Amino acid sequence: MGTKISIEPITRLEGHGKIDLFCDDNGAVERAIFQVPELRGFEKFVEGRPAEDMPQITSRICGVCPTAHHMASVKALDALFGVEPPPAARAVREMFYHLFMFEDHLLHFFFLGGPDFIVGPGAPKEARNILGVINKVGVDTGKKVIEIRKICRELMAEIGGKPIHPVLGLPGGVAKQISEETREKLKAFSKNAVAFAQFTLKAFNDIVLANKDYLDLILSDVYYMKTYYMGMIDKANKVNFYDGDIRVVDPDGKEVQKFKHADYAKVIAEHVEPWTYIKFPYLRDVGWKGFTEGKESGVYRVAPIARLNVADGMSTPLAQKEYERLFSTVGTKPVHNTLAMHWARLVEVLNAAERITELSELKDLTSPEIRNMNFKTPGEGVGIVEAPRGTLIHHYQANEKGLITKANLIVATVGNAAAINMSIERAAKKLSVNKKVDEQILNMIEMAFRAYDPCLSCATHSLPGKMPLELRFKDKYNKILRTVFRNNDGKAVSG
Amino acid sequence: MAEILNCKGMKCPQPVLKTAIKANILPAGTVLEVQADCPSFHDDVVKWCNDSGKVLVSFVDKGGYNAATIQL
Numbered sequence: 001m002g003t004k005i006s007i008e009p010i011t012r013l014e015g016h017g018k019i020d021l022f023c024d025d026n027g028a029v030e031r032a033i034f035q036v037p038e039l040r041g042f043e044k045f046v047e048g049r050p051a052e053d054m055p056q057i058t059s060r061i062c063g064v065c066p067t068a069h070h071m072a073s074v075k076a077l078d079a080l081f082g083v084e085p086p087p088a089a090r091a092v093r094e095m096f097y098h099l100f101m102f103e104d105h106l107l108h109f110f111f112l113g114g115p116d117f118i119v120g121p122g123a124p125k126e127a128r129n130i131l132g133v134i135n136k137v138g139v140d141t142g143k144k145v146i147e148i149r150k151i152c153r154e155l156m157a158e159i160g161g162k163p164i165h166p167v168l169g170l171p172g173g174v175a176k177q178i179s180e181e182t183r184e185k186l187k188a189f190s191k192n193a194v195a196f197a198q199f200t201l202k203a204f205n206d207i208v209l210a211n212k213d214y215l216d217l218i219l220s221d222v223y224y225m226k227t228y229y230m231g232m233i234d235k236a237n238k239v240n241f242y243d244g245d246i247r248v249v250d251p252d253g254k255e256v257q258k259f260k261h262a263d264y265a266k267v268i269a270e271h272v273e274p275w276t277y278i279k280f281p282y283l284r285d286v287g288w289k290g291f292t293e294g295k296e297s298g299v300y301r302v303a304p305i306a307r308l309n310v311a312d313g314m315s316t317p318l319a320q321k322e323y324e325r326l327f328s329t330v331g332t333k334p335v336h337n338t339l340a341m342h343w344a345r346l347v348e349v350l351n352a353a354e355r356i357t358e359l360s361e362l363k364d365l366t367s368p369e370i371r372n373m374n375f376k377t378p379g380e381g382v383g384i385v386e387a388p389r390g391t392l393i394h395h396y397q398a399n400e401k402g403l404i405t406k407a408n409l410i411v412a413t414v415g416n417a418a419a420i421n422m423s424i425e426r427a428a429k430k431l432s433v434n435k436k437v438d439e440q441i442l443n444m445i446e447m448a449f450r451a452y453d454p455c456l457s458c459a460t461h462s463l464p465g466k467m468p469l470e471l472r473f474k475d476k477y478n479k480i481l482r483t484v485f486r487n488n489d490g491k492a493v494s495g
Numbered sequence: 496m497a498e499i500l501n502c503k504g505m506k507c508p509q510p511v512l513k514t515a516i517k518a519n520i521l522p523a524g525t526v527l528e529v530q531a532d533c534p535s536f537h538d539d540v541v542k543w544c545n546d547s548g549k550v551l552v553s554f555v556d557k558g559g560y561n562a563a564t565i566q567l
Contacts, residue, residue, distance in 0.1 A: 050509065050512075052508055052509060052512050081512070081515075170507075170508045171508065171512070175507070371542060372546060373511055373515070373539070373542050373543040373546040373547065374546040374547045375511075375512060375515035375516075375519075375543075375547070376515075376519065377516065377519040377520070378516065400516070400519075400520060401516060402512060402513070402516045
């Protein structure tokens with residue numbers, strides 16, 4: 001008798017989501033779908049708005065990663081108005097963006113994804129949150145986490161006007177020059193940031209990698225999937241978050257695409273399913289073959305492990321060593337282990353901290369030449385950055401008055417949408433067959449999406465570990481046979 | 496007779512962007528008067544004229560707003 005299990009809402013992510021598991025007559029999972037059950041509609045309601053408003057409008061898509069949208073949007077406006085920012089503006093943008101990458105990745109590691117490892121996938125769920133993390137790593141470390149992110153966001157506010165929804169970028173430049181006083185603050189911060197990134201990697205090493213059960217989990221086939229990977233690289237083919245060509249490698253690690261931002265639509269197509277508001281991008285040349293992995297399927301992945309997989313290395317020395325350690329530990333390149341996203345994310349934290357150091361030494365950083373105003377007639381522009389969650393694409397078309405006529409946004413999590421579905425299905429199939437669905441299995445299924453750090457809409461957030469969650473087992477006639485739910489105390493109860 | 500572009504109430508970078516858009520559709524040599532009250536308008540219009548090779552003929556405080564006269 002077929003059954004359907006719903007996990008709604010899912011927890012410790014940005015935005016709202018839902019997982020439905022469809023089981024066969026024997027209770028084995030046949031299919032899993034990851035739904036985004038809400039419509040935002042930004043691409044439609046921006047039509048008719050002045051193009052220069054886009055960095056402010058699109059940063060409202062998200063309260064966690066507004067900087068990524070702001071920066072992709074500003075870059076799209078550079079292209080749309082045909083202006084290249086001067087070196088100082090580029091330095092300011094890059095500095096601001098690396099501060100953002102640093103604090104955002106730490107948010108995920110300590111607050112969202114990290115509790116699964118630091119506290120443990122089988123720990124009581126009331127402990128699988130930041131408080132549980134602090135309990136495990138100590139109050140002093142917890143204070144350090146909060147303090148370093150606080151200083152980072154204060155610097156972002158100093159440079160970008162506000163810690164969220166920045167007002168920094170303008171077509172052809174930035175609104176504000178960085179002062180020498182701020183440069184000194186950035187230098188001081190960067191030393192602490194590098195040290196903290198190293199400390200976090202050591203903690204990951206000691207708590208996660210040194211634990212055989214956790215390492216086995218990372219390397220297990222429950223969280224393993226062979227796909228294509230996409231990410232941005234610099235001229236030396238190293239990971240770059242702000243600018244560069246986009247490279248795609250196949251499941252064997254061979255480069256199959258390297259394209260300029262304006263050519264993204266030649267490489268990426270989008271598939272639509274009737275049961276979700278999220279689209280499913282895929283590689284146009286390979287084609288959409290459904291939710292399947294391997295070389296014959298156009299499904300690709302983005303985000304930290306994808307960036308490391310497509311690149312030849314990291315742009316900074318300490319991060320490069322960690323990059324080499326990651327690949328030598330796993331033993332393959334590309335790494336197809338989804339949970340290795342957490343490790344790759346920390347390698348990027350270190351890279352971001354080192355880049356802040358490099359940029360703080362740059363002479364151009366405090367130059368007053370921060371704008372190029374030689375605007376051309378508005379037309380069309382594509383802006384791409386690497387958001388914490390992967391390759392983020394903004395594409396605008398405007399009329400001769402500079403009003404938006406068409407907008408297309410391929411948000412980073414959308415790039416992973418198909419892969420998240422497949423990862424959940426794989427984990428659900430392998431974890432729940434012929435087993436009683438309990439709290440740990442529910443969480444381990446959620447771990448399959450949490451590794452991607454998905455940002456579904458950022459409309460609201462819920463306190464971790466306290467989400468109402470209900471599983472309904474139904475027969476093929478939609479009759480409810482059994483219900484498992486979390487009660488107000490957070491315990492799984494059968495009804 | 497100069498073309499008038501009313502950018503009053505707009506904030507940076509809008510006045511110079513509207514100026515640039517207008518300038519791109521008017522014939523070279525046209526005189527354009529841009530009216531704006533954004534505090535950074537003076538610096539922005541000077542910079543825009545410099546970057547785009549236009550001539551800032553005058554910049555006058557009209558009481559409540561400024562008028563930049565530009566030869567395209």
